[in-house]
Amino acid sequence: MTDPARGPGSLPRRLAAVGLGGSLQRKLIWQFLAAAALAAVTLFLAIRVTADRAAEAAQDSVLAAATLALSEGLLAEDDELDLDLPPTVLSMLSAMGEDQVFYRVVLQGRTVTGYENLALPAAIPTGGEPVFYKTSLNGTPVRAASLTRTILFDGAQTDVQFALAQTRHGQAAIADAIARRAGFLGIGFFVLAVPMSLLAARAILGPIGQVADGVSRRGPQDLRPVAERVPPELAPFIAALNGFIRRLRLAHSRTETFIAEAAHHIRTPLSAIRAEAEVALHEAGDDNIRTRLRRVIRSAEECSRSASQLMDHALVMSRSDREVRGPVELGALLDGLIASMRPTADLRELSLRWRRPDEPVVVLGDRLLLETALRNILDNAIKYSNPDDAIDLLLEVSGREASVSVLDRGRGIAKADLASLAPRFQRGENVRDIVGSGLGLTMVTEVSDSHDGRFRLEPREGGGTCAHFSLPLA
Ligand SMILES: Nc1ncnc2c1ncn2[C@@H]1O[C@H](COP(=O)(O)OP(=O)(O)O)[C@@H](O)[C@H]1O
Ligand SMILES: [Mg+2]
Structure with missing residues (x-):
């Protein structure tokens, strides 16, 4: 099969011939590629954001459980507080990777234990539910959870606020790995879209090419209407083409009729010339004149024959495109x-x-x-x-x-x-x-x-x- 985009009579070339410079196919391909690039970038961003959120949610749920475990490790006896850091806290958090962990316990506005410079959330958590927030510790970004627990301390119900933070290297690593995959996926999608756009552009322009091929393969006298089945979008184009063919046919048939009539009108006086010359030949005695008259008769005959042929030719031309x-x-x-x-x-x-x-x-x-x-x-x-x-x-x-x-x-x-x-x-x-x-x-x-x-x-x-x-x- 020849490549429709490159063949000598290909559509782009024909379009170029009428001054459109093959733009239709190029335009379609560019539009498909732009749409594909947009889809690839959107896909990449969507996967990336979702991956970030999923990693954060996973870290948050671990932090929540670890903060709860931390809070349960606080024992109060009379006016003594004792934090026994449960081993589950660290083992839970190490599941996220090699991240550093920080904690802080605050009682009545005073840090009882842990990192004093670990920021607390803007709003004090209530109801035993942890609050999650992002902050940084010594310049390192961390994800933190904080909850408040009420204990009996020094004979009174007292609120203790716990904060547990973890650096985000593990989470970032997971998000990066997923983003890399999303990037490859986006590039793969785009690479696949290139041949698909070419195919789609050709499929869309195919019917135009078929009509053009059908019309250009016709003989010069073939003025039948175009009957190819085309998509509805091309119907106005075909209707206009057929209207043009109809008008051309009418003009053509008028010309042929005119030629036939003209030839017919010439034949009548020619027959008269011939008849008169034959009579004159019969009557003439001079050899010179007889020779000339024979030439006149022959020329009249030749002329009359040509007129007949012209009439036949006009008939053939006007009927050959009619079914x-x-x-x-x-x-x-x-x-x-x-x-x-x-x-x-x-x-x-x-x-x-x-x-x-x-x-x-x-x-x-x-x-x-x-x-x-x-x-x-x-x-x-x-x-x-x-x-x-x-x-x-x-x-x-x-x-x-x-x-x-x-x-x-x-x-x-x-x-x-x-x-x-x-x-x-x-x-x-x-x-x-x-x-x-x-x-x-x-x-x-x-x-x-x-x-x-x-x-x-x-x-x-x-x-x-x-x-x-x-x-x-x-
Ligand atoms: N049977 C034939 N024998 C020899 N020459 C022929 C024959 N048929 C056609 N030709 C040649 O083909 C030419 C074109 O033919 P045609 O179109 O019928 O024109 P015309 O017969 O009026 O000359 C003729 O002029 C002649 O030279
Ligand atoms: Mg002949």
């Missing part, structure tokens, strides 16, 4: 065509030999156009043959194809000419005195193209020319 298709039996069509051309062949003493299969050969097409094409092929064979020659016509079926071959023993075509005879008014080197317009093969090629057929001229072994015209069977 006037129906089953056409080629055997019967050729029978009629040969019968109508036999007098011309007889005039040049040519014999027409014709072979066809017994069963009908049916193709799908425009009968009038197929007849015009085959008439032009046969007309050429007759025109370019030498008197007394034989022309062979063959109708054959091979596979899913019907082919008509017209073989003559005429003057043949130079190899250099073979490839260049299809354009309008193009005639070969071999024409010499033969009257013609150079429109015949143009019509044949046009009809063949509009019927998905093939047309080929080639030199015939032993002299002459073979013309092959094939069409898919119905």
Whole structure:
């Protein structure tokens, strides 16, 4: 498969040709990538914040339990206080890592034991519930919990405030490890998003490319409306394109009608010129004048033939893009065509030999156009043959194809000419005195193209020319 973004007729190139510089695909990719980058950063931040909170919550619950255990280690006897630091306090806290632990016990505003410079929370905790806060001790940030416990001291109910703090290296290490993973996850997500954005941009622009390919593959005369199925977003674009094609078709058909009418108008006075010249030739005695009159007749004939060819050409051009298709039996069509051309062949003493299969050969097409094409092929064979020659016509079926071959023993075509005879008014080197317009093969090629057929001229072994015209069977 060719890369649609790089092929010679690729969409970006075509867009560039109309001045948009391939921006649509680039814009889409950039937008997808920007969205992916935003999503990756959001993912990273969300994981990071959640990880921080989770680590803090884990530390808080350990601190809460440890502070409670610490408070239970305080024993009061009369006016003596004794803090017996339970071993569970340190073992619990060491679970978070190699963090330092500090505590402080305050009774009636006085530090009984522990670090005097360990700050207490702004509000005194009540109800035995711990209060958590962040502070720093000797410049090191710590997380701390504090709770108040009421004890019987010196014969009275007295509040004792406990504070327990722990450095946050363990928590920070866990949060960092998770953040690193989140970072890799974000980068991985973005890296995956790059090919995905390319694919998505191509998938979105694909239908435009398909329509463009379909339209650009058409022949120059193919003015059928675009019928490709497209997403609804492209429907206005297709409607506008089809509206334009309709207008173009109308203009085109007006031009062809004008050419046909003009040719028709020319033919009538030409016939008059010819008739008058023939009468004058009959009556003229002077040889010089007779020669000139013969030239006039010949030119009028040539002109009239060209006008007929112009009319046929206009007909072919205006009908080839119209879907006037129906089953056409080629055997019967050729029978009629040969019968109508036999007098011309007889005039040049040519014999027409014709072979066809017994069963009908049916193709799908425009009968009038197929007849015009085959008439032009046969007309050429007759025109370019030498008197007394034989022309062979063959109708054959091979596979899913019907082919008509017209073989003559005429003057043949130079190899250099073979490839260049299809354009309008193009005639070969071999024409010499033969009257013609150079429109015949143009019509044949046009009809063949509009019927998905093939047309080929080639030199015939032993002299002459073979013309092959094939069409898919119905
Ligand atoms: N059967 C043939 N034998 C020799 N030359 C041919 C034959 N068919 C076509 N050609 C060459 O192809 C040219 C183009 O054919 P066509 O378009 O029908 O124009 P025209 O017949 O009016 O000259 C002719 O001028 C002629 O040179
Ligand atoms: Mg011709």
